[in-house]
Amino acid sequence: MRESPILDSGATAARLPWTALVAEIEAVLRDASVRVPERIVLPTAQGAVLFVMPACDARVAMTKLITFTPGNVATATPMIQGDVVVFDVARGTRGLILDGPTVTARRTAAVSALAARRLAPNPHGPMLVVGAGVQGQAHVEAFAQVLGVREFRIASRRRASAETLATQARGLGVRAEVVDDADAALAGCPLVATCTPAREVVLHGPLRADAFVAAVGAFTPQMVELDASVCRHVARHGRIVIDTPDAEHEAGDLLQAGVPVQGLPTLAQVVGADERPARGPVLFKNCGWAGWDLAAARLAMKA
Incomplete structure (x- = not known):
């Protein structure tokens, strides 16, 4: 089975041009098949948090797993780190892994x-x-x-x-x-x-x-x-x-x-x-x- 591509920050951004992304967000708001449960917010150590954020529509399911670490501010380590894993609903196959901080930004x-x-x-x-x-x-x-x-x-x-x-x-x-x-x-x-x-x-x-x-x-x-x-x-x-x-x-x-x-x-x-x-x-x-x-x-x- 072919492995799903893992996209870095640059490749993720290239797939999310601004005008098209705004249009897709508006389309999600009009799509009756979209389902979004409440996200899981799990406090960890030193004031950090793990977020688990799933959602799906009739074609795509995804989960974002990211950490938010305020202690990293003004350091070389990003405050937000993690991934967005994307699945094809019809086949249940993993389609993409996107860079979580890039998607979030x-x-x-x-x-x-x-x-x-x-x-x-x-x-x-x-x-x-x-x-x-x-x-x-x-x-x-x-x-x-x-x-x-x-x-x-x-x-x-x-x-x-x-x-x-x-x-x-x-x-x-x-x-x-x-x-x-x-x-x-x-x-x-x-x-x-x-x-x-x-x-x-x-x-x-x-x-x-x-x-x-x-x-x-x-x-x-x-x-x-x-x-x-x-x-x-x-x-x-x-x-x-x-x-x-x-x-x-x-x-x-x-x-x-x-x-x-x-x-x-x-x-x-x-x-x-x-x-x-x-x-x-x-x-x-x-x-x-x-x-x-x-x-x-x-x-x-x-x-």
Whole structure:
């Protein structure tokens, strides 16, 4: 029997071009055959976590196995490591093994881009990216490719990391500069993505009236990136959208701010209703979902 290919980071990324990945994520949200059980979150040692995230549709089944190790921040060892194993449902055969961190980075940024395309009052930027790691880079690439954003502001606790990301962004043909004060940069940036390890508040506001914020770093009740005042402001004067109902017990930013999460609209509802941007600031809280990984697996199998 022929062995299924094991794809490294570069080969995985090549199978997940941004525009096609966004389209596949939207297709997953419209596919009635998609089944996604609640993910298993198993705490291990030193604050690390093992995630087991299965999902399937009528043709493809997959499981993502990744570790999240906060202690690896600012080291040569990635915080996220693991694999996505993809199966053909009809034959039960393993089709692919994808690089887990690459899938996670690209599908997360693609979901943010889809949400911005649907909800952002001013989708053209400039864009503030807080956090200059893997997710920061993925969000720059996705928003440049999918929404055509041409100007970025990069903020990070480590200026060297911010400078590196700004250089990478310029390599894409966009303008990018490093800013020392993320809150001060908000006045000129209608698009915002917070992509940090979520160990402390990194954004205090105030937001523009036409702001769209994709908050992706905090995906447990204990994690936080946004000051409570930011969440409460959007709840009062704009709109909060969550990626899936799982955010009801995972969205640390909202839970710690005391913002009721149950009943908030989801991205699937936004897509299903073919919604377009409305007035007021928008906060999109993305906690992660195996359905996004399934979309990546489906697209990779097509290739």
